[in-house]
Structure formats: C-alpha cells, structure tokens
Amino acid sequence: MPGLDPSANIAIPELPDEITGLGEIALNLWWTWNADGKNLFRLVNPYLWKESGNNPIKLLQSLSKKEIERLTANETFMNEYRYVHALFTRYMEDRTVYSEEEPLPIAYFCAEYGLHHSVPIYSGGLGFLAGDILKESSDMGLPMVGIGFMYPQGYVRQVIGSDGWQNGANETINKDTAPIERVLDKEGNHMTIRVPFIDPPVYTSVWKINVGKVKLYLLDTDIEQNDPWDREISYRLYTPDMNQRLRQQIVLGIGGYRVLEELGIRYSILHLNEGHPAFALFERVRAFIENEGMKLEDAIERVKESSVFTTHTPLQTATDVYNFDMMSHYFEEYWKRLGMDKERFMQFGINPDDPAGGFNMTVFGLKMCRYRNAVSKKHRDVTRKIWKNVFDHDGPKSAPIDHVTNGVHLLTWLGDELVDELDRILGENWLNMQELPDIWLRIDELDDETIWNLHYTYKVRMVNFIRERVRRKWADEGIDPLVAMAEGVMLDPDVLTIGFARRMTEYKRPDLILHDLQRVERIVNNYARPVQIIFAGKAHPADTPGKQILQRIFKAAQDPRFRGRIAFVEDYGENVAKYLVRGCDVWLNNPLIPMEACGTSGMKAAINGTLHCSTLDGWWPEGYTGKNGWAFGGEISDDEADARALYDTIERKIVPLFYTLDERNLPAGWIDMMRESMKSVSSAFSGRRMMKEYLAKFYMPISKRCRSG
Structure with a gap:
C-alpha cells in the first residue's frame, strides 16, 4: 500500500x-x-x-x-x-463478491454526503444515504467514485436560545483536522480547475476523502483565484439565492465532470442522486461529441442509456426551477457548442404541467436518464403520478419510474457490542450475506437478558451523553435551569423513552405528539408508568415555520408541568443520531402522507432493536409486519385524528407492553418485538440489499449494453 x-x-x-x-x-x-x-x-x-x-x-x-x-x-x-x-x-x-460479472465504473454525483461528524458537509437524510452508498460500495468492491462539494463553512451549527428560537452559527471546516487530502496536479500543486461557461471565470480546488476503497472528490470555490461572490458558491448547502444556487449546480455538475476528466478517471455509468448535479448530463453529451466525434442525437441517446437518476421529492414544488432568462445568461454559449438552439436546450427542463415555470432540474434528470428510481414502493407510486405528463404514456402506472427502497450501512449504525453478538451467533461471514432474510433467524438465539442488557447499556450511554452536553453548556455559558431541563438534564434511563429526531419542517409534523398538552401531561407523568420524549433536529435556516415548530417543542420542554420528561437535544447530527437510534425505546415518525419519500432514521433504529412507530408512509408500508413496531393514523393525514390515534397507541399498546415484566424482571413481550424488528428490518433494509438492487436493475443492464455495442 x-x-x-x-x-x-x-x-x-x-x-x-x-x-x-x-x-x-x-x-x-x-x-x-x-x-x-x-x-x-x-x-x-x-x-x-x-x-x-x-x-x-x-x-x-x-x-x-x-x-x-x-x-x-x-x-x-x-x-x-x-x-x-x-x-x-x-x-x-480484497475484491468482495458482489456480482458474477463486474459492472463498469460508476460516477456518483450528489450535493451532500453524510460520512462522519468531522466532515460537516451534510444536512440530512439525502446526505447520509449518499454516504452509506459509498461505504456499501466500498465493502462490495464496486468500482465507484463520488463527486460532491467541500462546503468550507459546513452546515449551520444549531444554537437554541433561551426563548427556544434556533440561531445559526456557521461552523467552518478545519481542513487541518478533517480526514481530507489535497488532490495534487502533475506539478505537485493543489489541483485547481476552471469551471467553463461562467463569466467572469470561476475556479475550484479539488480535495479527496477516502471512504474505504471509494474515492470521494470534493469541489471548493473558496480560493484566492475567485472574486468574493464566486468564493461563496461552495460556502454552504442549499443557498436560498436562486442565482447562486444555479451557479453552485453548474460547478457541481459541469465542474465535477471536468474534475474526473482532469484526473483521467473514466467511467461508463453516471448516477445522479437528485437533480442538483444534473448538468453533468449535458457535459457528458459535450464530451461524447467533442472527444468521440459523436453526432448530437447519438450523444444524447448514449447519455440516456448509461445514466441513472434517483429522485427523493414527493412534490413538484420541491424541485429546483430556474427562470429561462437566468438559464440563458449562463448557457447561451453552451447550447451553441452542443449544436442546439435555445428552444431545444430548454425543452429538456420544461415541465409540461407548468411550461412557463422555468427549467426544472428534476424534469431534466427524468428526461435525460433512461433509468430512473424513486426511493420506496410508495414513493414510486407517488412519483409516477406527479411526473406522468413528462412521459408519453397514459396513466401513472405506465410512467417509466422504478424504485429501489433505501437501505442503511449496517456497520455504521449498529452498536459495536451488538455487532460482536451478531458475529457470535451469525458467524463471522454474516456481513457478506446480510441481505438474506434466513441468516437473521438466528437472532432468536440471543437470549432475553443479552438483548435487554445491550439495549439498556445504549440507553444509559445516550442519557449520559445528553446530560454531559448540558453540563458542558452550563459550565461554559451558565445557562438557565429551565434551559438545562429542556435540554435533557433530568432524563431517566429507566423510563420508557420515545425519540423523534429528523429535520424540523412542517410536513414531518415534529410537534404532532404535543397536539393535546393535557393528554401529554397525563402520559408522561403517569406515576407507575411514566414516559419521556426526546426531540432533536434542525430547521433549515430559511424555514421560519420549521423554526416556529422547534420553538414550540422547546417551550414545552421548559414547561415545569412535564417534570423534565420532554427534552430537546441541540445540534442534531451524525454523532447525536447514533446515540439516539440505539438508546431510545421507540422511534416516532409521523409525516403528512405521502410526503415521506422513504426516511432511513427508522431503519437505523430498528436494526438496533428500537421499535418503530409511524404512519404508513415512506419505507414503513414495506417494513411493518404487525409484530415489529406500530402503525397509526389513516390513509389521509389529519392532525387531530392522527394525534388521537398516536396517544391511543402509546397508552393502550406501547406503555403496557414496556412495563409488563416477567419473573426475571424483564419485559419479555417487548424483547420479542425487538427480535422481530432486528430480524425483519436488518436484511430487507440493509445497504447491501439496496446496492444489489441498483446492480440488478441499473448498473448491470447498462454495463451489458455498453459492452455489447
């Protein structure tokens, strides 16, 4: 080496x-x-x-x-x-067995990657999915390379004021203490490339992160060669300024493609995770025309036949759309270079449901990629319906959009002690068979005491972690006692603990469980069978309604009548998530149906034996067996009815099961459900199952087509 x-x-x-x-x-x-x-x-x-x-x-x-x-x-x-x-x-x-035939090299483009808290270049589920895909590809030996952004200012570090309002503090990445490397050019200097078609010129430096066997290359415009406005292109994720966001996506897609060219990295399959990097499709057309002498139509067809587009959006309004004047400003010379006129170029991004709306990046990805997937079965049905008019087919079922339900990288999210137990009962080779349901039947050999002691260890560890964060904040800032209570200093590891941790935004309904505070008071303060609720999550800096929901939660956590049994954990990220998914007893999810495309945090909890309680949206309709967690609410979301159904589920099913102990002083019925959760979720929602589906549905068919002609 x-x-x-x-x-x-x-x-x-x-x-x-x-x-x-x-x-x-x-x-x-x-x-x-x-x-x-x-x-x-x-x-x-x-x-x-x-x-x-x-x-x-x-x-x-x-x-x-x-x-x-x-x-x-x-x-x-x-x-x-x-x-x-x-x-x-x-x-x-090692070259781990992943297929009988090797797929061709894959370039994976994504706007964010959740890998480790030392590299804060992520905001949520999309990034952690991308990170898990790189890790699983490494484990499988897939020939993959990643492209993304450095984001030198990282994502906003969440700071909650005593009034419960989220204040943002940009946390600059310290490149000298992060696991990143400079990519060097042939002269030994830090590689810098010029991004074409932006005037005045924009330059980006290139960094590398080693994710096992997979290389992730990150672009960074915060360099001296750029003007101040241009340096800010890669400052932070998802800037609200649409002109700057368009420039960001030009750098990611076109600049990212140029980086691979400059490095001499040849790939045959282009996989776009959402629409943010979709301009790489046009750049690939240009490369086929200029480097291989293809005609325009042949180049377009070649790109379509070798590209995969993964969409995570359940609403047309959730996509990036740029007005035509803005697009013309940056791409007029580009479409001429491709041999197109303006009308033909713009047609790739026009949504037939809103033709005057502008250039739609999701529509562009759907039109320019022959292989398209949603991220759960339910999301596939929703996606086919909302984008049916993009395709020349009748009816939502005929819209050519497949699905690959998301999965999680098991070794990243499983507790280490649980992995040791799995090594013991499943055999040391279980990771190479993790997607096979039958190997997980041996979970039945884990006795009740082992399962419960492991879970209780994680629960105590979680509570101590939260308390220590509060202690440090009190020592550094001298916080108000009500703030300390709100942030979890009074949490008790012996109390039934419900966790809700995800992005704070309206459609996820973070405060649904607080809909009726009188009933919440009755539930959490039950003398014999108390309940505590832990919240965590960030609102996007521009999402005022999300911040208002967060503030309501924090104020409830400060309310003395709940006796410290509601807590909000500040600055939710990868490290906090690992404590919560392992340490909570119940993982709560209650989005407005059908707004949850998939949702992976519940998978991360379930593989650790934390029981999932959710409306039937996202991945849960595929995962719920009736024995591995709970489902509540109707097919159409209604806050009043759903809150009432949630309270009934907690009081009539969850609480009695948790607090019913056998002669060993163990909740045997609860432990049985934990076993069922681990058995049913670990295989079906593993990263290995996900990547094997990408291989079978997309990567291998593309590889065979490329090899045959």
Whole structure:
C-alpha cells in the first residue's frame, strides 16, 4: 500500500516508521465503521480520544513527538496496531463478491454526503444515504467514485436560545483536522480547475476523502483565484439565492465532470442522486461529441442509456426551477457548442404541467436518464403520478419510474457490542450475506437478558451523553435551569423513552405528539408508568415555520408541568443520531402522507432493536409486519385524528407492553418485538440489499449494453 504524500496530507504529524500506517488509517473513513479501528485510536489515549470528538487526526495532532514515539514501545498498542493495519490492508486489497460479472465504473454525483461528524458537509437524510452508498460500495468492491462539494463553512451549527428560537452559527471546516487530502496536479500543486461557461471565470480546488476503497472528490470555490461572490458558491448547502444556487449546480455538475476528466478517471455509468448535479448530463453529451466525434442525437441517446437518476421529492414544488432568462445568461454559449438552439436546450427542463415555470432540474434528470428510481414502493407510486405528463404514456402506472427502497450501512449504525453478538451467533461471514432474510433467524438465539442488557447499556450511554452536553453548556455559558431541563438534564434511563429526531419542517409534523398538552401531561407523568420524549433536529435556516415548530417543542420542554420528561437535544447530527437510534425505546415518525419519500432514521433504529412507530408512509408500508413496531393514523393525514390515534397507541399498546415484566424482571413481550424488528428490518433494509438492487436493475443492464455495442 502506498505511503502518504506529505504535501497532500499536512494534517498528519510525522510518525515513526513502525507506525506510519496509522496515518493511512486516520485518513480513511474505514475506521469509522470498524470497531477495531476505533479501538486502536482509543488505545492511543482514551481521554484525548474523547476530547477530540473521536477524530483521529485531532488526536494525533494533540500528541507531542515524544508521546508518539512512546507508542512504539507500548506492546499492547503495537500488537493492536499490527492487527488493525493487517485488517485494513486486507480490506483495501480484497475484491468482495458482489456480482458474477463486474459492472463498469460508476460516477456518483450528489450535493451532500453524510460520512462522519468531522466532515460537516451534510444536512440530512439525502446526505447520509449518499454516504452509506459509498461505504456499501466500498465493502462490495464496486468500482465507484463520488463527486460532491467541500462546503468550507459546513452546515449551520444549531444554537437554541433561551426563548427556544434556533440561531445559526456557521461552523467552518478545519481542513487541518478533517480526514481530507489535497488532490495534487502533475506539478505537485493543489489541483485547481476552471469551471467553463461562467463569466467572469470561476475556479475550484479539488480535495479527496477516502471512504474505504471509494474515492470521494470534493469541489471548493473558496480560493484566492475567485472574486468574493464566486468564493461563496461552495460556502454552504442549499443557498436560498436562486442565482447562486444555479451557479453552485453548474460547478457541481459541469465542474465535477471536468474534475474526473482532469484526473483521467473514466467511467461508463453516471448516477445522479437528485437533480442538483444534473448538468453533468449535458457535459457528458459535450464530451461524447467533442472527444468521440459523436453526432448530437447519438450523444444524447448514449447519455440516456448509461445514466441513472434517483429522485427523493414527493412534490413538484420541491424541485429546483430556474427562470429561462437566468438559464440563458449562463448557457447561451453552451447550447451553441452542443449544436442546439435555445428552444431545444430548454425543452429538456420544461415541465409540461407548468411550461412557463422555468427549467426544472428534476424534469431534466427524468428526461435525460433512461433509468430512473424513486426511493420506496410508495414513493414510486407517488412519483409516477406527479411526473406522468413528462412521459408519453397514459396513466401513472405506465410512467417509466422504478424504485429501489433505501437501505442503511449496517456497520455504521449498529452498536459495536451488538455487532460482536451478531458475529457470535451469525458467524463471522454474516456481513457478506446480510441481505438474506434466513441468516437473521438466528437472532432468536440471543437470549432475553443479552438483548435487554445491550439495549439498556445504549440507553444509559445516550442519557449520559445528553446530560454531559448540558453540563458542558452550563459550565461554559451558565445557562438557565429551565434551559438545562429542556435540554435533557433530568432524563431517566429507566423510563420508557420515545425519540423523534429528523429535520424540523412542517410536513414531518415534529410537534404532532404535543397536539393535546393535557393528554401529554397525563402520559408522561403517569406515576407507575411514566414516559419521556426526546426531540432533536434542525430547521433549515430559511424555514421560519420549521423554526416556529422547534420553538414550540422547546417551550414545552421548559414547561415545569412535564417534570423534565420532554427534552430537546441541540445540534442534531451524525454523532447525536447514533446515540439516539440505539438508546431510545421507540422511534416516532409521523409525516403528512405521502410526503415521506422513504426516511432511513427508522431503519437505523430498528436494526438496533428500537421499535418503530409511524404512519404508513415512506419505507414503513414495506417494513411493518404487525409484530415489529406500530402503525397509526389513516390513509389521509389529519392532525387531530392522527394525534388521537398516536396517544391511543402509546397508552393502550406501547406503555403496557414496556412495563409488563416477567419473573426475571424483564419485559419479555417487548424483547420479542425487538427480535422481530432486528430480524425483519436488518436484511430487507440493509445497504447491501439496496446496492444489489441498483446492480440488478441499473448498473448491470447498462454495463451489458455498453459492452455489447
């Protein structure tokens, strides 16, 4: 395995030859889903590992040269280092079985990636899906490369005021402590490319993140070559300024394509995760025309036949649409270069339901990709209906949109101790068979005590994590006692805990459970069978209604009548999510039907034995068996009726089951449902099942077509 290039990796301090591989592991996110990798860095210094926020680069930078040298004399550490480095080396060299025939290389474009909290370039579910796809592709040995944005200002760090209002604080990425590397050009300088068709010129530098065997390249316009306005293109996710957002998407799609060209990375399959990077389709047409001498129509057809478009939107109004004048300003020379006129160019993005509305990025992706998918069965039906007029077919069922229901990368979201138990009962090769339902039948061999003790351990860990965050905030800022109560200082691990953690926006109805506060008071303060509710999630900086919902939740958490049994955990992200999905007893989801395209947080909870309680939207109609969680509400959402159904479910089903103990003082009925949850969800909603479906439905058919002609 090649050593580190010091000019590309200035973040890693100089390491002795005996442990030089420690830097390679620190700069590859493989360790984030490998328990042995995490334990290796913990052995370096347990206290500094915790203080670094589990960031191995920060950890190594905090050690003196002598402390680093002492590691080589520590026999326990060196034995573990050699073992983990051998695991890492073997992993990077292995070609795991994923198909009888190798698919052609895949370029995966997405506006955000949720990988680890040391790289805050994500806002929510879309990013974590993209991150899990890269991780699973690495595990399977798929020939994939990712393209995205650096976002040097990261996403907004959530700060809740004492009045419950969300205040934003941009958290700048510290590139010297993040697991990122400079991509170097042939002269050894940090690679910078000019993005075509933006005047005055815009330049982007290129960074790389190692996600196991998969390389993720990130674009960053915050460089000296650019004017201040242009430097801001990649500052943050989803800017509300539509002109700047269009420029951002030009950089992502066209600039991202040019990066791959500059690096000499050839790929045959283009996979777009949502419409944000869709301009890569036009750039691919240009490349076929100019590099391979194709005619325009042949190039368009070639792009269509080798491109995949994944849509996550359940509403036409949720798509990016740019007015025609704005498009003309940036693309007039571009369509001439492609051999098109304005009308033909614009036609690719015109929505037949709103032809004067502008250039629609989702319509563009649907028209220019032969392979299209929604992210759950229900979302497929919704998507076919809302986009049926884009296609020359009659009726929603004939709209050529397939589905691949999302899945989650198991090793990222399962608790390490639970993984150890799975290794024991399923066999060490279970990860390579994770999508097979029958192997999960052995979950029945996990006895009640083991399951409950594991869950209680995660629950205590979650409560301690939340309390420690409040303690630190109190020590640093001297917060009001009501704020401390609202942020979870009075949580009790012995109380039935319901968690609601996701983006704070109206259609997700975060405050539905607070619809009738008198009934909530009765539920949470039941003397013999109390309940506590934990909320977490960010509102988009421009989403005022979402901020107002969040404020109502926070004020309820401050209300003394609930006795500290409602809490809001500030600054929800990947790290907080892992504590919550493992530590809560119930995972609540109640979107307006059919607004949830899929939703993966409930999957992450369910594979850990946290029971899902949801309206029948997104993935839950596929996942719900009647024995692995609860469903409530009707086919048409109604706040009053749904809240009443939720309260009835909690009081009549959830609470009695949780608090009914057997002679061993264990909730045997609850534990049975936990087993059923793990058995039914882990295989059907694993990242492996998801990626094998992408292979079968899209990647392999494209590969066979390309190879045959």
